[in-house]
Amino acid sequence: MLTITPEAKEMIEGREKTVFLDxxxxxxxxxxxxxxxxxxxxxxxxxxxxxxxxxxxxxxVFVPDxxxxxxxxxxxxxxxxxxxxxxxxxxYI
Numbered sequence: 001m002l003t004i005t006p007e008a009k010e011m012i013e014g015r016e017k018t019v020f021l022d023x024x025x026x027x028x029x030x031x032x033x034x035x036x037x038x039x040x041x042x043x044x045x046x047x048x049x050x051x052x053x054x055x056x057x058x059x060x061v062f063v064p065d066x067x068x069x070x071x072x073x074x075x076x077x078x079x080x081x082x083x084x085x086x087x088x089x090x091x092y093i
Contacts, residue, residue, distance in 0.1 A: 002063060004056050005075040008085055012042075012059050019074070020045045020062035021087065038064065040074055040085035 004012070012019055021038035022045070028034075044062060045051050051062040061074070070089070077086035 001069075001071055002054065002056060002061060003073045004059055004061075005073060007076045008074045009057055009059060011076055011083065011085065015042055017058065018042070018044055018060040018062075019085065020051060021064060021067070021072075023064045023067070037090035038067070038072075038087050040087060 019040055019042055022041050023035070023038050026033060026035045048062065050065060052065050052068050054061050054063060054068075072090060073088040075086050075088045076083050078084075
């Protein structure tokens with residue numbers, strides 16, 4: 001289940017009401033597999049067929065169909081005063 005913090009909701013509503021989680025490429029090695037955390041982007045994904053559309057607190061979110069059941073939270077992270085949306089709760093898989 002995906003949730004959105006109040007601070008993230010405010011940031012999304014200030015720009016537009018649609019975001020999507022963009023999955024980075026999986027790194028596959030001989031001894032390990034690594035999938036980095038999804039990146040939150042404003043707008044809609046290019047290939048909507050790979051995503052599930054959800055409405056959470058009035059925000060439209062496109063989530064990759066491979067992670068729809070994970071417990072994740074969209075929150076805001078700040079670095080030197082620059083704020084960005086961030087996925088919390090990701091476990092490297």
